[in-house]
Amino acid sequence: MGVRFIKAAVVYFLIGLGVGIYMSSSQDLRFGSLHAHINLVGWVSMALFGVIYHFFPKASNHKLATIHF
Numbered sequence: 001m002g003v004r005f006i007k008a009a010v011v012y013f014l015i016g017l018g019v020g021i022y023m024s025s026s027q028d029l030r031f032g033s034l035h036a037h038i039n040l041v042g043w044v045s046m047a048l049f050g051v052i053y054h055f056f057p058k059a060s061n062h063k064l065a066t067i068h069f
């Protein structure tokens, strides 16, 4: 499950960076909260879940991990 979370995190990271680069290059800051949430929930939290599942394989193999994902 760790790998699945980390793969999803990388996708969110690329989207979050894209929104950030768009905002800074256009000086259109309306999407700040979208950018912050994609990066912090999508990238940071998902990556953290992935790392935690990597170090706790019993939790990773539990059916709750699938529901969590």
Ligand code: HEM
Binding pocket: 016, 017, 020, 021, 023, 024, 029, 032, 033, 035, 036, 039, 040, 043, 044
């Ligand atoms: C290429 C990388 C990035 C660029 C170009 C970028 C650009 C920006 C810009 C232009 C803003 C708006 C600043 C303002 O309102 O004055 C912003 C806000 C923010 N960014 Fe990024 N960002 C990047 C990466 C990240 C990452 C990796 C994270 C978190 C892991 C992050 C978290 C935030 C947060 C929390 C805010 C505040 C949002 C708000 O005030 O509504 N950013 N960023």
